[in-house]
Amino acid sequence: MLRLLLLGVLVLAMAVGSVDSKHNYADALTKSILFFEGQRSGNLPPSQRMTWRKDSALQDGFYLHINLAGGYYDAGDNVKFNFPMAFSVTMLGWSVIEFGNDMGSDYQHALDAIRWGTDYFLKCTRLAYKNIVYVQVGDPYGDHACWERPEDMDTPRTAYAVTFKHPGSEVSAEMAAALAAASLAFKSVDDPYSKQLIDRAIEVFRFADTYRGNYSDSVGKGACPFYCTNNGYEDELVWAAAWLYKATNKAEYMQYVRDRIYSISKIVTLGTIAEFGWDSKHAGINVLIAGMFKNEEKPFSEFADRFLCALLPESHDRWVDYSPGNYFLHISIFKNNKNCYNLGGLLFKAASSNMQCVTALSFLLVTHGRHLINTNRPYYCESRLTDPRRLIQHAKSQVDYMLGTNPAGMSYMVGYGKKFPQYIHHRGSTLPSLDKHSKPIRCRDGDGWFASKQPNPNELTGAVVGGPYPDDFYPDNRHDVGRSEPTTYINAPLVGVLAYFKAHPK
Ligand SMILES: *[C@@H]1O[C@H](CO)[C@@H](O)[C@H](O)[C@H]1NC(C)=O
Numbered sequence: 001m002l003r004l005l006l007l008g009v010l011v012l013a014m015a016v017g018s019v020d021s022k023h024n025y026a027d028a029l030t031k032s033i034l035f036f037e038g039q040r041s042g043n044l045p046p047s048q049r050m051t052w053r054k055d056s057a058l059q060d061g062f063y064l065h066i067n068l069a070g071g072y073y074d075a076g077d078n079v080k081f082n083f084p085m086a087f088s089v090t091m092l093g094w095s096v097i098e099f100g101n102d103m104g105s106d107y108q109h110a111l112d113a114i115r116w117g118t119d120y121f122l123k124c125t126r127l128a129y130k131n132i133v134y135v136q137v138g139d140p141y142g143d144h145a146c147w148e149r150p151e152d153m154d155t156p157r158t159a160y161a162v163t164f165k166h167p168g169s170e171v172s173a174e175m176a177a178a179l180a181a182a183s184l185a186f187k188s189v190d191d192p193y194s195k196q197l198i199d200r201a202i203e204v205f206r207f208a209d210t211y212r213g214n215y216s217d218s219v220g221k222g223a224c225p226f227y228c229t230n231n232g233y234e235d236e237l238v239w240a241a242a243w244l245y246k247a248t249n250k251a252e253y254m255q256y257v258r259d260r261i262y263s264i265s266k267i268v269t270l271g272t273i274a275e276f277g278w279d280s281k282h283a284g285i286n287v288l289i290a291g292m293f294k295n296e297e298k299p300f301s302e303f304a305d306r307f308l309c310a311l312l313p314e315s316h317d318r319w320v321d322y323s324p325g326n327y328f329l330h331i332s333i334f335k336n337n338k339n340c341y342n343l344g345g346l347l348f349k350a351a352s353s354n355m356q357c358v359t360a361l362s363f364l365l366v367t368h369g370r371h372l373i374n375t376n377r378p379y380y381c382e383s384r385l386t387d388p389r390r391l392i393q394h395a396k397s398q399v400d401y402m403l404g405t406n407p408a409g410m411s412y413m414v415g416y417g418k419k420f421p422q423y424i425h426h427r428g429s430t431l432p433s434l435d436k437h438s439k440p441i442r443c444r445d446g447d448g449w450f451a452s453k454q455p456n457p458n459e460l461t462g463a464v465v466g467g468p469y470p471d472d473f474y475p476d477n478r479h480d481v482g483r484s485e486p487t488t489y490i491n492a493p494l495v496g497v498l499a500y501f502k503a504h505p506k
Pocket of ligand 1: 212213214217229230231232233
């Protein structure tokens, strides 16, 4: 009886929630970009829309006689980690390059979000010609020991550099990639700025490639265990070269990529890093390069095809998990019905902050799927001729889950939908704004607000949290960092994905 009843309800749900969806992608896009204003460090401009945030960390770098003000706080803390920050800016750049035309009134805001990062990277890389690059501001141990608003920070704002003696190729190369991607995003709107960015990207890449090493070794405890490079720096060097090729069209960069793509792919087939994110660029390189050619380009196109095929819930070689989610959609009678794709649950790859995998991989699904459609190349997924729309449809199921089509019936984006996270792990969001509480809140004086049963007083609009547990359960608890903390690299790829679905809601 129960089973029958359930099936009835599920079939009904299915009819409503299958291919069509009622999400407002335009609203979600606007909010996904607004989030970056909440993460801003430095001197806020009059155009700042998230007004509960104020100026902060204006003296970063001053003790070393260098101006490192600006950039983004990484997540719920107040450290500026350039490695993940640069990946976020690269993905914002890629979002604008691919989907800027779909952004409408948010196009300018997306450019502003990129520039907030690249203005800071220009400061960090000013001495790249002398083989010195700043890669982080803020001692993470000091920062994590306090629960403070960025505006009150009195923790050590240590500035970390990599040099020819103590190199950091992954972080420097990722900054080069960000500068190159941004130079393309600004090409049609601000040519002098675009030129400045590409010149710097070339210089920073030269430094990263000439003096090789892991920044975890050079920066030491400031970087690792926070953002350790788990798969080395080779992939970032190749990724940066791929971006430099896209931005300059110079054959030397393409040759650099060709010479190394098999060696970094070997690491992937051996296991461990089959993903795309701030530490792992392999799949992104293949989708990026494949997207530059009209015909199949060996081996990039094939690598990209295979990688994305193996992501789909129906793939035999699948290397990611799915939450039970909308498990009813797996019922076999629906499986071969082309009008009713198997939506699956939420993609699971990471033990914590899993949404970063969902957004980054969704970006690749949409970008590559669209490329296959536009170039009319037959797509084989596990030797079956497959409609590339399947890739896009699958990304849509992930975004829809994130926005509220899920068992918890909630959106995982703050401020979007009727029900969304209220207790995110984020210092600024949990503590009253300077407007409401002008006296400084010192290191541990914020503990009471952290422990409070009340929802966060400041809405960090657009922030996407780490997401639910693999069984679709979300506790909405500030202590549960892996679930409730937003990060810049969760949102950055999502910006492009939402722009696409804003323009193609069906
Ligand atoms: C860099 O880190 C990776 C991953 O931990 C390691 O395999 C590699 O040997 C390191 N490279 C150097 C030069 O230390």
